[in-house]
Amino acid sequence: MKLDVNALGTFYRMAREGAGLAAGRLTKMTGVETQVGVTKLNFMRGREINHDFEDGAEKVGVRVALSGGLDGHSVVVFDRKSALRIVEMLIAESGVEEFDEMSRSAATEVGQVMNSGFIDGWADVLETVIDVSTPTFIEGTTAEPFFGDIEGAPGDDDLALLFQSHIEAVGTEIGFSHYLFPERDSMAALLEQIRSSDGIEYDKLDGFDRMAEQGAEEVARTATTLTGIETHVEIRQLNFVSLEAIPAAVADERLVGVAFEFEGTPSGYLLFLFDEASAHQIVDAMVPMDVDEEGDGFGEMGESAIKELGNIMASGFLDGWANVLDTTIDHSPPEFIHDIGAAVVDPIIIQLGETQEFAFVFDTQVVADGREFDCEIYAIPDERDLERALNDLDVDRIEETPTTANFEDVE
Amino acid sequence: MKTYGTEPGKPEPVQVGISELVVSEGDDTLKSYGLGSCLAVALYDPDSGIGGLAHVMLPDGDAAENSDVKPGKYADTAIRALLRRMVENGASYTDVEAKIAGGSDMFEFESFGDGVGQRNVDAATAELEKLGVPVIDQDVGGKHGRTVEFTPGSGKLIVRTANGEHGVTEL
Incomplete structure (x- = not known):
């Protein structure tokens, strides 16, 4: 198919x-x-x-x-x-x-x-x-x-x-x-x-999704290692939706998170979004001293802790893709966000909207047992790059290639 | 997803989602939630109280194939469609005034170039000028999201931001 x-x-x-x-x-x-x-x-x-x-x-x-x-x-x-x-x-x-x-x-x-x-x-x-x-x-x-x-x-x-x-x-x-x-x-x-083009082999999409599954597991492991909070992947799905539907699916409240653009095969955007309670929990877990929660509510220390976590989770997520595809995917430095959920997503769909009407969205939810830790992850690849990446994908490689990211020391 | 409250007696605002536009009149309120780089364009005729709100996503509809199906998606086509529908409903073209809000640029990604929000602001401003519609007030740019509520009857555009710094602005 x-x-x-x-x-x-x-x-x-x-x-x-x-x-x-x-x-x-x-x-x-x-x-x-x-x-x-x-x-x-x-x-x-x-x-x-x-x-x-x-x-x-x-x-x-x-x-x-x-x-x-x-x-x-x-x-x-x-x-x-x-x-x-x-x-x-x-x-x-x-x-x-x-x-x-x-x-x-x-x-x-x-x-x-x-x-x-x-x-x-x-x-x-x-x-x-x-x-x-x-x-x-x-x-x-x-x-x-x-x-x-x-x-x-x-x-x-x-x-x-x-x-x-x-x-x-x-x-x-x-x-x-x-x-x-x-x-x-x-x-x-x-x-x-x-169909009006050559298209994508369904088995390749399946393979790519299995890769994303491993990436998601890696993110949960990373979060556990860095925060000490036991987390797991709760829901994971690959959606094909119109761009306009993406902001509507994000929680109607003020969220905290980090955004990245990534470049390679494929390129696109990656978002990690936490509700405010979870973000505070993470900052408490990662920063040993009392955080000055003036201004935006997280202070410089809190903001940098969340960016640090996001950065390592992003590498965990994308390295899996890059390893299996045998390419490099570079990601930008993290951009900290603390704003209405929909407002955070719309710049990305606008940018993609110049060239595409729909998007594949890798949607993952990571949660903790009995504690506040709700993380929504959205990976939205550029459509043209994704198609190219999928065509290059050797499905047999997926089972063989380790997707584990290398940890660097976190200060 | 859109939801409506159940508070009796009080009409709920009409939600204007991304790429949508709505024309109304009087005390009805039109609301666009969570604008980041998207732009809210509010047009109204102060005499008749007829107005409309568009939740614009991209600058240039004339260059796009599907702008006839989705005029509300693009700044230029949305403004023309709003004006046309308002005039059809009895507004007087020459009296129409505009207020705009949104068009933030929250990310400094390389792929975004000069900023996706600014492109929308520029396109809307240019189209309004071309059509001779004065922009009475605006709250655009910056690095924060906005939620807007527009009442055509009064021409009042209320802009809320999520952080305390910018709070609530009335245009």
Whole structure:
């Protein structure tokens, strides 16, 4: 299977179109105003999908199998509470707490309407007919009952192509997610049809992502070594999104972090963002004396500690890429940031926006057990360089090459 | 992601996301959150109270292929689209005034050249001048992010920054 950016862009638009149609139909059905949240085209491993899905909340889903113009599965997933509230609206009854035959069929109907909204969006853009099976109603807290038995569902280590959208009802707690798992062969055929360039081998993207996974592990190890705070990689995914969607995904608050530009094959930008509480925790852990927290809140010592940490994490992240690609990737000195999250990201998307409309974003979250340490890492390569890097990539090298960065003494 | 509060009685500001533009009138407030190098362009006609806000990402739409689909993405095309929609809604072209905010340059990366924020400010200023729309006030540049709230009826543009140093400015 070969990907290309134009084809992925078309898919992204389809997914957004579908989300709009689904939201409109939910409004028509329930009279509640709805809005579409972030739409993402993810490349995720089976284990990450399961992990991301399992937030402990009970969920309800409505699943259909697709065939014809596109083979795969489409699943609408509600939090159980959201589903019950929607059912109450539909059958005009309050206090529905269990799914009996009637509420189950009402929920299934809503899910079915949503699913067909998404699918119609795709069919419109592809100018084809997609057949939808009878819906199945699913309840559960883990990913297993929802995706587990899907033929061709990704194994723990397999990189799946997945479309995710989120829709919510304005002024209520009701929200739901939509997952579309296309079957690989069907996707490959579509890509072949839409593709307008030579494209990128899917296996190479898979390989590159495995490299990024090792880079992320390296970052967590570095953070643990330098701060003494036990950290691990919580979520990791590769997203293909429109540039405008990137700032919208960053937390709506003042963040602390470091930014780098990197140059080589590939070149691009790398951001490490902490919430303020985590940043204070890190400064406390790295600087043995009391920090003068005047002015910007971190003082010179605090700022330099965070830059130092960022610098070493950046090398850990990028050295892995460079080693496997057998090139050098240089990164700039760290730039300290303490500002609104979106404002920190927009200069980067503006710079990339001169030449590209979409971006691959390597999105990683590193957290600590039982302590405040939330670090969002965004690596956004320049599209042209990434394509070149991927074409140069020898997939066999990935398993053989050590990705560990060399530590220099930290003063 | 956009969210709306549920405080009863008080209309929530309309969010204007990156590359979007919204035209409105009266006491409605239009809000753009977290501008870094992006630029907020607020146009209004003081007599009719009709105005609009654009959250501009790039300077030059005339050179881009998709500016007809996404006029709000580029400074030049966003300003023209705002003006056109305002006039369609009853604003008088010759009375329209402008206020701009944003266009910071927070990073000194080599690849950024003279600064991506400054390019947006320059492009918007040039386009407004070409169209004869006076820039009444501005809060641009620097190394910090901004959140803006614009009320077309009063022409008031409130600029908030995250750090105490710059605080809240009313344009």
